[in-house]
Amino acid sequence: xxxxxxxxxxxxxxxxxxxxxxxxxxxxxxxxxxxxxxxxxxxxxxxxxxxxxxxxxxxxxxxxxxxxxxxxxxxxxxxxxxxxxxxxxxxxxxxxxxxxxxxxxxxxxxxxxxxxxxxxxxxxxxxxxxxxxxxxxxxxxxxxxxxxxxxxxxxxxxxxxxxxxxxxxxxxxxxxxxxxxxxxxxxxxxxxxxxxxxxxxxxxxxxxxxxxxxxxxxxxxxxxxxxxxxxxxxxxxxxxxxxxxxxxxxxxxxxxxxxxxxxxxxxxxxxxxxxxxxxxxxxxxxxxxxx
Amino acid sequence: xxxxxxxxxxxxxxxxxxxxxxxxxxxxxxxxxxxxxxxxxxxxxxxxxxxxxxxxxxxxxxxxxxxxxxxxxxxxxxxxxxxxxxxxxxxxxxxxxxxxxxxxxxxxxxxxxxxxxxxxxxxxxxxxxxxxxxxxxxxxxxxxxxxxxxxxxxxxxxxxxxxxxxxxxxxxxxxxxxxxxxxxxxxxxxxxxxxxxxxxxxxxxxxxxxxxxxxxxxxxxxxxxxxxxxxxxxxxxxxxxxxxxxxxxxxxxxxxxxxxxxxxxxxxxxxxxxxxxxxxxxxxxxxxxxxxxxxxxxxxxxxxxxxxxxxxxxxxxxx
Amino acid sequence: xxxxxxxxxxxxxxxxxxxxxxxxxxxxxxxxxxxxxxxxxxxxxxxxxxxxxxxxxxxxxxxxxxxxxxxxxxxxxxxxxxxxxxxxxxxxxxxxxxxxxxxxxxxxxxxxxxxxxxxxxxxxxxxxxxxxxxxxxxxxxxxxxxxxxxxxxxxxxxxxxxxxxxxxxxxxxxxxxxxxxxxxxxxxxxxxxxxxxxxxxxxxxxxxxxxxxxxxxxxxxxxxxxxxxxxxxxxxxxxxxxxxxxxxxxxxxxxxxxxxxxxxxxxxxxxxxxxxxxxxxxxxxxxxxxxxxxxxxxxxxxxxxxxxxxxxxxxxxxxxxxxxxxxxxxxxxxxxxxxxxxxxxxxxxxxxxxxxxxxxxxxxxxxxxxxxxxxxxxxxxx
Numbered sequence: 001x002x003x004x005x006x007x008x009x010x011x012x013x014x015x016x017x018x019x020x021x022x023x024x025x026x027x028x029x030x031x032x033x034x035x036x037x038x039x040x041x042x043x044x045x046x047x048x049x050x051x052x053x054x055x056x057x058x059x060x061x062x063x064x065x066x067x068x069x070x071x072x073x074x075x076x077x078x079x080x081x082x083x084x085x086x087x088x089x090x091x092x093x094x095x096x097x098x099x100x101x102x103x104x105x106x107x108x109x110x111x112x113x114x115x116x117x118x119x120x121x122x123x124x125x126x127x128x129x130x131x132x133x134x135x136x137x138x139x140x141x142x143x144x145x146x147x148x149x150x151x152x153x154x155x156x157x158x159x160x161x162x163x164x165x166x167x168x169x170x171x172x173x174x175x176x177x178x179x180x181x182x183x184x185x186x187x188x189x190x191x192x193x194x195x196x197x198x199x200x201x202x203x204x205x206x207x208x209x210x211x212x213x214x215x216x217x218x219x220x221x222x223x224x225x226x227x228x229x230x231x232x233x234x235x236x237x238x239x240x241x242x243x244x245x246x247x248x249x250x251x252x253x254x255x256x257x258x259x260x261x262x263x264x265x266x267x268x269x270x271x272x273x274x275x276x277x278x279x280x281x282x283x284x285x286x287x288x289x290x291x
Numbered sequence: 292x293x294x295x296x297x298x299x300x301x302x303x304x305x306x307x308x309x310x311x312x313x314x315x316x317x318x319x320x321x322x323x324x325x326x327x328x329x330x331x332x333x334x335x336x337x338x339x340x341x342x343x344x345x346x347x348x349x350x351x352x353x354x355x356x357x358x359x360x361x362x363x364x365x366x367x368x369x370x371x372x373x374x375x376x377x378x379x380x381x382x383x384x385x386x387x388x389x390x391x392x393x394x395x396x397x398x399x400x401x402x403x404x405x406x407x408x409x410x411x412x413x414x415x416x417x418x419x420x421x422x423x424x425x426x427x428x429x430x431x432x433x434x435x436x437x438x439x440x441x442x443x444x445x446x447x448x449x450x451x452x453x454x455x456x457x458x459x460x461x462x463x464x465x466x467x468x469x470x471x472x473x474x475x476x477x478x479x480x481x482x483x484x485x486x487x488x489x490x491x492x493x494x495x496x497x498x499x500x501x502x503x504x505x506x507x508x509x510x511x512x513x514x515x516x517x518x519x520x521x522x523x524x525x526x527x528x529x530x531x532x533x534x535x536x537x538x539x540x541x542x543x544x545x546x547x548x549x550x551x552x553x554x555x556x557x558x559x560x561x562x563x564x565x566x567x568x569x570x571x572x573x574x575x576x577x578x579x580x581x582x583x584x585x586x587x588x589x590x591x592x593x594x595x596x597x598x599x600x601x602x603x604x605x606x607x608x609x610x
Numbered sequence: 611x612x613x614x615x616x617x618x619x620x621x622x623x624x625x626x627x628x629x630x631x632x633x634x635x636x637x638x639x640x641x642x643x644x645x646x647x648x649x650x651x652x653x654x655x656x657x658x659x660x661x662x663x664x665x666x667x668x669x670x671x672x673x674x675x676x677x678x679x680x681x682x683x684x685x686x687x688x689x690x691x692x693x694x695x696x697x698x699x700x701x702x703x704x705x706x707x708x709x710x711x712x713x714x715x716x717x718x719x720x721x722x723x724x725x726x727x728x729x730x731x732x733x734x735x736x737x738x739x740x741x742x743x744x745x746x747x748x749x750x751x752x753x754x755x756x757x758x759x760x761x762x763x764x765x766x767x768x769x770x771x772x773x774x775x776x777x778x779x780x781x782x783x784x785x786x787x788x789x790x791x792x793x794x795x796x797x798x799x800x801x802x803x804x805x806x807x808x809x810x811x812x813x814x815x816x817x818x819x820x821x822x823x824x825x826x827x828x829x830x831x832x833x834x835x836x837x838x839x840x841x842x843x844x845x846x847x848x849x850x851x852x853x854x855x856x857x858x859x860x861x862x863x864x865x866x867x868x869x870x871x872x873x874x875x876x877x878x879x880x881x882x883x884x885x886x887x888x889x890x891x892x893x894x895x896x897x898x899x900x901x902x903x904x905x906x907x908x909x910x911x912x913x914x915x916x917x918x919x920x921x922x923x924x925x926x927x928x929x930x931x932x933x934x935x936x937x938x939x940x941x942x943x944x945x946x947x948x949x950x951x952x953x954x955x956x957x958x959x960x961x962x963x964x965x966x967x968x969x970x971x972x973x974x975x976x977x978x979x980x981x982x983x984x985x986x987x988x989x990x991x992x
Contacts, residue, residue, distance in 0.1 A: 007820045007849075015814075036398045087582050092397040093344045097538055098581045100531060104574025111570055116646035116686065118837045118869065127872070129850045135820075136850045211813035212837060212869070219527070223405070230402055255817040260808060261780070265413035268406035275403045276391040315702040416780065416809070425810065426689045426715030426782040430722050519719055521690045566684065 003134025008256040009249065010132075014141040014210070016248020017148035018044075021203040022225025023232060023240035024155060025196030031172035031235055032185075032192035033088075038099040039079060040200055041222020042106035047072045047201025048208040048217065049110060052119045061122065069201040075106070076197025080190055103222065110215035121208035144206045151199060152241050159237065168192060172235050220264070224251075227271045233281025243282070293463050296546050300459060304452040308445065316560070318444040322516055324556045325451035326509045329458040331536040331552035332545055333505025336462060338534070339542030340471060341498045342478035343393060344401050347408025348533050351503040353415055353525030354381045355510025360431050360520045361421055370435045374511040381507035382500050389496035408530050415522040427521025434515035447516050454512060458505060462545045465501065474498055478543070535577050541587020550589040636679040637672070637938055639664070639928065640705030642695045642720075643734075644712040647686035648810055648836035651865035653712040655918035656734060657682060658911050660709065663925050666906075673929050674936070681705055685716050687810075687836070689782075692716035693723060700727050706938035709924040711735050712917070713835065715782035721748055730944045732928055734920040736835075736860065737786035741967040749947055749967040751923040751957060753882065753975055755787035755833070756794070758858045761880035761975050763798035765988070766829060771854070775804035775827035777818055777842060779834040784810070787833035787858055803827050810838050815845045823851050835860025840869035847873035854878070859975075863915030867983055878988065880975045882916040882957040885985040899954045919956030927953060927960065 022040055029037045047068050054064035083102050087095060124143050129136040159165040170178040171188045179185055204213070211217075225240075228247050232239025247267060254266035274282065304325075311317045334348050358377030362368040368376070392403050416425050423429075434441040434450070441450050465471050473494040476484035484491050514520050532555065540551025562569045584591035641660060644653035664680045672678055681703050683695035692711065699705045700723070707730045711717030714737035721740070724731045724747050733740050733750040736758070740750050766774065776791060778784040788805075795802055804825040806818035819842070822830065830853050832842045839861045846855055855877050857866075862881040867874045883890055887900035903922055904914050930953070931946035932938055950969060953960040958974025977988040 001824075004820055004824055008817060011814070011816050036401075083578055083582065087585075090581075090585055093338070093342070094581050094585050096344060096398065096401050097534065098578055100534075101574045101577030101581060104531075105571060105578060106574075108568070108571030108574050112567055115650075116648075117650055118648070118840075120869065120871075127847065129848050131850065136848065138848050212841060216811075217813075223409075226402060227406075230399070234398070252817060256820065259417075260806070260812075260815075260817050261417045262413060265410045265417075268409050268413075272403060272406045272410070275395060275399055275406075279395060279399050315698070319697065319701070419780070419785070424785065425780050427719060429693075429719055517690075517693065518722060519690070519693050521688075521719070523688050523690045563683075 004256065005253075006133055007135035008252045010135050010137055010141065012249035012252030013245065014144050014248070015207075015251065016245040017144050018203050018207050018221065018244070019224050019228045019247050020148055020241040020244030021151060021199050022221055023228030023244040024152065024237055025199045026226055026229040027232070027235060027237040027240040028155075028168070028192045028196050028199075030229070031237070032168055032188045033084065033171075034175075035084060035095050035099065036226065037079075037193075037196065038096065038222060038226070039103040039106055040196060040225055041218035041220070042103050042110070043072050043076060043197045043200030043218075044204035044207075044221050045110060045213065045215065045218035046075060046106065046204070048121065048204035048213040049114050049119065049215070050201075051205045052121050052208060052213060053114070055121060056119075061124070065202075065205050068205060069198055072201035072204075073194045073197045076193045076200075077190055079197075080193035084189065084193070085186070103218070107215055107218065114215055116215060118212035118214045119208075120212050121205065123209040138210060140206075140209045144210075147202065147206055151202065152238075155195075155199075156238060164191070224267065227267065230271060231274050231282055236281065239281060246282075293467075293545075297456065297459055297463065300549070301456055304456070308448055318448050320556070320560050322444075322447050322451045323560075324553050325448075325455040326513050326516075327533075327536065327552040327556050328455045328549045329509040329512075330506055330533055331540070331548040332458050332462045333502040333509075334533050335537045335540075335542060335545060335548035336465060336474075336498050336505075337502040338537050339544065339548065340466060340474040340478060341495055343495065343499070344397075344534070345404040345502075346401050346527070346530050346534060347404040347406070347411070348502070348506055349525040349527070349529040350408045350411035351381045351385065351506035352510040352513070352529070352533075353411060353520075353522070354384065355507030356514040356520045356525070357415065357422055357510075358507070359511040359514040360428055363432050363515075364428065364430060365421075370432065370511075370515060371437070374508070377507045377511045378504055381503045381510075385500045385503035386496065389499040390492065393492070393495045393499060405527065405530075408527055412522055412526055415525060422520075422522070425522055427519055427523075429519040431514055431518045431520070433518070434512070441515065451512060451516070454508070458508075459545055459549060466545065470494060470497055475543075532573075535573070539576070539580055539588050541590030544587065544590055547587050547589035551587070554588070636677045637674075637929075637932060638679050638681060638703065638705040639925065640696075640699035640703060640708040641680060641682035641710035642685050642692050642699070642708070642716065643682060643710050644687040644716065645684040647688070648838065649687045649713055650836075651863050651915065652835060652860070652917040653684070655863070655907075655911070655915045656710075656712055656921035659907060659918040659921040660925055662907065662910070663922060667929065673933050678929070682710070685712075687713060687716070689715045689719035693719045696720040696723055700724075700729050705729075706940065707928050707932070707943060708732070709734070709921070709928050713781065713783060714740065714786060717748075717750075718782050721745060724748065728940055730928075730940055730947060732924045732947070734917065734924055736783050736858075738790065739786060744965060744967050747944060749927075749962065751927065751955065751960070751968070751970075752920045753859055753880070753957065753970055754790075754968065755783065755858065756790040757970070757972055757975055758833075758880045759787065759790040759794050760798075760972060761977060762791075762831060762856050762858075762878075763794060763800055765856070765878065765977050766800060767798055769829075769854070771828040772799055773801050773803045773826060773828045775806070775822040775825055775830050775853075776802055777806045777808065777815065777822065777830065777832050779808055779810040779838050781810050781834065781836075783858075783860055784834045787860075791831060791833065808838060808842075810834070810836060812838065813841060815842050816849060819845050819849050819851060823849060827853060829854045829856065831856045833858045833860070837869060840866055840874075843870040843877060844873045859916060862978075862985075863917060864913040864984075865915070867980055867985075874980045874983070876980065878977060878979045881978045881985070882919055882974065883976050884914055884916050884919040884956050886976060886978055886987045889987045895954055895959065896956075900956060903956050916957065923953075923955035923957050923960070926955065 050068035051064045123140045125139045167183045228244035229240040232243030255263035355377035359373045362373035536551035541547030685692040709732045711733040714735040717733040717735045738754040738756045778788040804822045857879040890897045934946040935942035950962045958970045960969035962969035978985045
């Protein structure tokens with residue numbers, strides 16, 4: 001029983017690392033623009049699918065990964081430039097629908113390019129499972145977890161130690177004030193989208209060897225990343241990371257201990273509970289609404 | 292003006308089968324259009340007039356459909372009674388959820404309604420013994436209206452046309468009523484409405500329940516008309532499509548929502564041949580309308596039309 | 611030009627015109643398949659096969675001097691779309707017969723409609739409910755899940771294994787298969803010690819397999835189709851589960867081996883002889899038919915799969931019935947399909963009857979194993 005639990009934990013932390021990265025992307029964009037980017041999950045999907053295509057075309061894996069990440073960042077910047085910028089200042093409902101539309105467009109393009117088939121990426125360092133205390137761990141899982149730790153650490157350092165990062169955070173606290181002190185909000189916006197797209201792409205490439213990827217892979221990932229950001233408290237990047245890990249573990253435990261069929265329902269019921277009772281998130285700060 | 296619009300709809304609906312007798316597209320697609328108009332008009336009351344976003348509306352559609360399906364197929368209930376049960380279920384769930392959900396705003400509300408939709412969808416897929424699981428359940432008996440069995444395409448067309456007109460008429464009445472005015476106040480500014488003494492919680496709860504009832508009603512009709520239901524008809528994508536219809540037509544306009552429903556359903560049918568491009572077109576449409584015509588296509592077009600009309604009329608005078 | 615010559619020419623033209631008009635009245639075969647989606651490696655070869663056969667027969671002049679027209683829709687594995695497309699095929703496209711329904715879910719969803727409208731349907735799916743109880747207008751050409759279960763249990767008996775763990779998906783075929791596995795277990799002395807399930811669109815089954823790993827199962831049976839069994843197979847390897855793994859005929863295609871990768875080595879399943887055609891003895895009556903289809907298909911499309919074989923059988927039986935019926939009168943065609951006897955197809959030798967709308971027996975199935983990335987016949991199976 002204990003070793004089963006341990007196995008669930010391993011799965012949970014692996015997939016939780018993924019949600020953490022996606023949630024981080026959400027939080028960064030929200031910080032810079034007050035917009036929830038429903039296309040975040042598609043960045044993950046695009047990164048994975050592009051890398052898969054490049055590898056199939058003969059590129060060595062590391063190069064394919066880098067190119068895929070760059071392409072996805074380009075898509076993220078294009079999204080910002082052509083969909084978000086023209087509609088700055090629109091109502092919340094409008095921007096939600098715009099990003100949903102963008103997500104659907106990206107999915108539609110992916111469908112045209114890659115069809116509905118499933119594809120896999122070769123594992124970075126082999127498929128031989130590692131045995132650890134009764135549970136088995138894939139080397140790829142270690143890659144996912146390790147990369148997540150590294151990336152989160154880098155982003156954290158960026159946000160707290162560099163001027164650019166602090167400027168990005170400033171936008172979330174008060175955009176008008178940020179502009180007054182000379183921060184170019186437009187540039188911050190682009191930075192946020194580019195960074196989120198990059199993070200998403202990396203996450204996608206990391207997880208692709210473990211689970212198959214397809215044009216639809218982004219939907220649930222995006223939603224769960226969004227949940228991670230909510231649980232962590234919107235606007236709190238590190239909270240989103242914690243939220244993601246929590247969500248991943250919860251999902252794995254729910255699937256293992258309660259029912260694997262209902263695992264999505266369990267996750268969303270938990271999120272609904274958080275929304276009903278602690279809407280600013282488990283790690284967020286209470287905010288006041290302006291009238 | 293409003294009544295004129297209703298008459299136009301009624302005449303249009305009546306004329307189509309006369310002009311194109313025994314036509315697959317008119318009878319079968321027309322029924323589909325009618326049902327989605329009911330759904331869109333109901334959702335529009337919530338989104339357009341009360342300003343609340345709901346990304347889980349397909350759940351109520353599904354509740355009505357499955358209630359009718361399960362009760363008539365497995366328990367041999369008469370279809371009207373099953374429909375009432377479906378309405379009661381959807382209404383109850385909406386009423387219970389309204390308070391906690393509608394306290395949220397913006398993205399939180401979007402997420403909450405989305406989560407709700409997904410939970411209901413999972414239930415539909417997993418409760419295999421009741422719902423037949425992901426492959427759905429069939430052999431649903433035809434709708435029986437007090438002895439009159441709705442079992443031909445033409446009869447279905449008639450029933451759904453009447454139901455659609457009823458829904459539009461109801462919506463127009465609600466919008467013009469006291470509740471409707473309260474809703475519009477909420478949409479303008481909830482805080483201002485509260486300071487004016489409007490019971491915003493009550494108004495929002497009422498509209499949430501009403502829109503859920505519209506959806507469940509459409510769901511029951513859908514189940515009997517298709518004689519088959521599966522969870523795919525009530526997924527997140529369907530909820531997004533419903534939102535698209537309302538938004539496309541123009542929120543806060545009953546006819547706008549109807550227009551959006553008609554446009555999108557017809558588009559869907561005609562794009563069947565270009566199936567692979569459909570998703571791309573759908574998403575692009577959504578984005579373009581929201582970026583350039585956020586008040587909706589119908590409203591935007593009718594405004595444009597009015598401007599053009601005025602320009603023509605007063606051309607001589609302004610010279 | 612004299613009158614006689616002119617009249618002859620006119621008559622010839624008239625005859626030619628009539629012929630053209632007559633020949634232009636095509637036989638319409640409708641089809642709904644899962645060409646895309648999780649079951650795409652079933653539907654895609656099916657579509658290609660149907661198109662290939664139609665092209666070939668049209669080049670030879672068609673059937674009853676009429677060309678064949680194939681009208682198909684892609685359901686993507688969505689039962690609701692399957693029903694809508696079938697309604698369209700019947701009422702808008704007005705087809706004469708339907709060969710299709712890649713998946714059991716899609717087929718079961720449309721059965722009430724074809725029964726109501728009196729349209730002959732030859733399904734390519736596996737669930738036994740499709741033809742048991744027998745429905746007037748519904749036939750099928752793929753082996754049933756019951757047969758697959760029996761074949762797997764036979765093999766287990768031969769290997770001396772008796773405790774099995776089941777893991778199945780949520781599709782119609784999966785559920786039906788699981789039902790058959792449970793029903794037949796006592797007959798073969800098999801004990802089911804674990805019974806897990808997953809969603810057909812899931813991408814990770816390690817949780818379910820972890821629970822199975824903790825049980826005392828001696829073998830694993832995964833009954834499903836599409837890409838989920840490939841994921842299960844990979845997960846089994848990833849979790850280090852060392853038990854013999856059996857699949858169903860829902861994955862009898864090279865694509866499954868490609869998707870599952872090295873994890874597929876040693877996997878066994880019951881399949882139509884098509885995938886091991888070369889290994890059959892020359893005396894086997896199926897061999898020439900299989901090799902002919904295989905060579906024709908592989909010249910253009912890549913490795914064969916049993917699903918393309920089902921499509922081949924479906925359309926050949928349909929056309930043969932139309933030919934025997936002398937036209938496309940649906941009731942007559944239906945009667946002729948029921949009388950199909952001794953038809954050597956890609957899935958076996960068919961012998962239908964009013965009680966049996968499938969016509970295959972257990973020996974139409976062979977137990978095969980994946981070795982070195984390809985299918986091989988398991989010798990000790992009959």
